[in-house]
Amino acid sequence: MHLISIDDLTAAEIENLFKLSDGFLEIASRSIKKVPTLRGRTIVNVFLEPSTRTQSSFELAGKRLSADVINIKGSSSSVSKGESLKDTILTLESYRPDIIVMRHPRVGASRMATRYTNASVVNAGDGTGEHPTQCLLDLYSLRRVFGEMQGLKVAIVGDILRSRVARSDLFGFRKMGIDVRLVGPPTLMPPGIEYWDVPIYNDLGALEDVDVIYLLRMQLERAKGKVPPVPSLREYSRVWGLSPQRVKPGQRVMHPGPINRGVELSGDLADDERSLILHQVESGLAMRMAILYQCLAGSLTEEPAA
Secondary structure: OOEOOHHHOOHHHHHHHHHHHHHHHHHOOOOOOOOOOOOOOEEEEEEOOOOOHHHHHHHHHHHHOOOEEEEEEHHHOHHHHOOOHHHHHHHHHOOOOOEEEEEEOOOOHHHHHHHHOOOEEEEEEEOOOOOHHHHHHHHHHHHHHHOOOOOOEEEEEOOOOOOHHHHHHHHHHHHOOOEEEEEOOHHHOOOOHHHHOOOEEOOHHHHOOOOEEEEOOOOHHHOOOOOOOOOOHHHHHHHHOEOHHHOOOOOEEEOOOOOOEOOOEOHHHHOOOOEOHHHHHHHHHHHHHHHHHHHOOOOOOOOOOO
């Protein structure tokens, strides 16, 4: 099986991944944190965009499952010499990998890769398209903190325009019964957003009654010479940046990382007990172990063959 979009999964399949993640989370508390589940299997992590959290999370997840893990980064791959993605995947397929985890700056790259390999392909982020494993770990964090997700209110705040996380989280959160709203300046909303059938707010008053504030990083590296969508990061921080004083008691704060302290949130808020940022990282390792485990089953509701 492949995991390209959060829409590839049903709510029941997501719940099954939660149950698996519970077991893998328990493994992390042991003195020996390794299980033989994927011994003899090969996982290739192809990261053609910079990444710390996602790449290290998938690498550690594979190793804790006892798989052989190979890491390929853009700067050290033949892509930097002009090789096409097709030829890169065909080359990797010659090694008969079991799973290819891929991050790519182009939308649809992971789906295209499925045409040229028999391995399971996991989308670890494709341009401004989707980031389904981030959505799954975010859902798992919410489940661990709140228990019941049905009826939770979540505001996704910031650079919706260029965020693949916002897209995946919007689709996945709603699938699990979460009430989602998007918040940010009009210049950071994508064209055609009126067809997304989601409430849009252009001021922080929309945060008053939510349970979770999900902050996004300003992704200026994706602007590529275009006119900046905001006058400056300082101005954005003044109007849209959150501090502990702007967060009501009981509200929790999430962020996919990397965070920019002093821009979308203050350092005090990043370190506040209401922040779930490191909780998400912990959830991410367990969830990605579950995803790798289930990829080899051919179904998200079956046990993998021995």
